[in-house]
Amino acid sequence: MLPMLPTTAVAPGAWRYAAACFVAAVIAVIVFPPLAGVALALGIAVLWFHRDPGRNPPESGIVAPADGRVSVLREEGDELRVGIFMNVTDVHVNRAPASGTVQSVDHRPGAYKPAFSKDSDRNERVVIDCGDYQIALIAGWFARRIHPYVAGGDDLVRGQRIGHVSFGSRADVVLPPRYDREDVLVAVDETVTAGKTRLVATEAAESTRR
Incomplete structure (x- = not known):
């Protein structure tokens, strides 16, 4: 196994969200004590939501970019998309499915439909x-x-943290044309873990095409 990647307690920026709750708790102690416990609990919940546990990525394969449930598995032309819905209880730090170099990071405006629905496309x-x-x-x-951690030109390793989305959403990986459904190791509704669950066993998939 590869060595565990560095661990941080929570995702970057999480304390900013939690701090507002903790400040509100302090004020509530003076103004309206019953609300202090609620604000404190909310702050703790925010930090828990943004937790960032360490992961041991496998030595090969393309791994899941997110914790959650596989909600999309479809062909798009000669490519294959695997989408993972992150529930509110899942870790929301996303990880690189494989090693590579970032060519670009592109923000695309759009709607805000529930991430588990077809409209979320x-x-x-x-x-x-x-x-x-x-x-x-x-x-x-x-x-x-949406908080990406990477920029164009960055070199990635399998399982590296690449960003997070605050408070629920979806993460997709679009596989290159050399893969098809038979190469995918997961199915719709299956639970996966970012940086650990293999979506494709790379060597096996490539060997079938030689």
Whole structure:
């Protein structure tokens, strides 16, 4: 196994959201004590939502970019899209499916439909193009803060943190044309873990095409 990538307690920027709750809790102690506990609990919930556990990526394959449930598995021309819906209880830090170099990071405005619905294909998103594959971080009806950590020219390794979406959403990976449905190791409604669950066993898939 590859060494575990560095661990941080919470995603970048999480304390900014939580701080407002903690300040409100302090004020509530003076103004209206019953609300202090609510504000404190909300702040803790925000930090828990943005938790960022360490992961041990496998030595090969294309891994899931997000924790959650596979909600999309479809062919798009000669490419294959795997979409993962992140529920409110899932870790929302996203990870690189494979090694590569970021070609571009493109923000695309759009709607804010529920991330588990078909209409979410038109939602706001950030598309990270790595040449051989793409990742799309997609906003939902409540999640409207997409935070990419990478920029064009950055080199990625499998399982590296690439961004997060605050408060629920979806993350897609568009696989290169050399893969088809038979190569995919997961199915719709299956639960996956970012940086750990293999979507494709790369060597096996490539060996069948030699």
